[in-house]
Amino acid sequence: MSIADYPFAPLGGAEDRAMAIREQLREAIIDRRLAPGTKLGEAEVGALFDVSRTVVRSALQMLSFEGLVRSERNRGSFVANPSPEEARQVFDSRRLIEPALAAAAIERIRPTDVARFRELLAEEDRLMGERGTSVRRAEIRASGDFHLELARLAGNAVLERFMEELVARSSLVIALYGRTGASSCGHADHGSILAALEKRDAALAASLLVHHIDHIEADLDLRPAGGLGLREALASD
């Protein structure tokens, strides 16, 4: 299940063609099929999707807003290369927002919602059982979907959109700094969080969420990337 499958468009009602390209690029970036620093030339992307640069520009602008792409005037757009500091800020933001989402979700959760969560968990389980890089990508995405579902359930469209951005950027950060050894997003955590939601124990859910996010962040290698500050820290271009 991807973000685009949700019944509402993430934003106002932008052009659908550009939105489609945005989604494709977003998935590719999150899955790390597009490495950070990769140049996204308008003409090149346009040729790839068989659309004009106009549409590509629109898509790139959206991604730039989301922080997944960095645009430099008269130079072009590149897949974002979030710094460790940016990564920390993203996780700080999530630690702030998600517990509140849980509290709100508890007020509104219904059996059908629980069922949907269980579906997501089952999907995660299935993916965890397998091996391979593509599976790992799907795992990161599935993990994000859990948090997005939580945001959706909370019923605050503003925070939900913020979370869409935060989850996307988190996925990019995990792909960048994640240590391959450990499971990037402790799956078991999701199960216990869901249990707390079912029990309508907001304090427990909040606590579990914060620890969950701590856990994700702890699994990252956020050292200053060689300590250098030169342009994009030798962006693997």
Place this chain on the structure above:
Amino acid sequence: MSIADYPFAPLGGAEDRAMAIREQLREAIIDRRLAPGTKLGEAEVGALFDVSRTVVRSALQMLSFEGLVRSERNRGSFVANPSPEEARQVFDSRRLIEPALAAAAIERIRPTDVARFRELLAEEDRLMGERGTSVRRAEIRASGDFHLELARLAGNAVLERFMEELVARSSLVIALYGRTGASSCGHADHGSILAALEKRDAALAASLLVHHIDHIEADLDLRPAGGLGLREALASD
């Protein structure tokens, strides 16, 4: 002082011409020189700023992302007409985020920051003393700047950008639903919040902030807008 005066561009690095138009439109919307529901035709806006539709489109897309403009495919863009529910979500989000910003700001606040805050307060004072609708507009904006300065000081670029959006949308909501009688944004509150920041009393600052936001929201008339649901509720077009 407007957002554009800050030393960094609010976003990636979009085209500067489009950014300029975005700023102008944003100011106009927040100041309610552009009433909610007003159609923003690409050609019309383009003629006004003497640029092509291409640039206008870019600006409108940005505003659409910020929630200040609503775009409908093949129909055009309109100044957003936030529903009472949307308004509540915006304030809920602010009640969540701003106390955290205050706590972070306390860790980093320095005398020069305090001085900047005092400047903002003085500006507010000056505006409060006068009368007239244009003054009232400036007052709303100045009030927003206080909160933006707080966000800036917190040092989290992610949350800062969220706050930029929230403050802008709040201003729109206040312009829409604000009761003219009461002062929209209790100015005295800002002073006491700043005092709490100076004393580095995070709990007090957080409490004051929440009450401050409560106060703003309480001053609004968030009734279901006449109960009618016809297109844009008779959008004054």
Place this chain on the structure above:
DNA sequence: GGTCACCAGATTGCATACAAAGTTGGCGGC
């Protein structure tokens, strides 16, 4: 030999032209 200036190539920024979708007004039929 090193440095600076200049030039060629490529890429983005912007404007314009064309195509598609929607809206409005009028006309004819019922």
Place this chain on the structure above:
DNA sequence: GCCGCCAACTTTGTATGCAATCTGGTGACC
């Protein structure tokens, strides 16, 4: 007289062309 259909207009969506800017390399000059 009212309803539905059709056509012209208006507005947006997309493609393409041209100008400005940046990059990288070459050659002259110090």
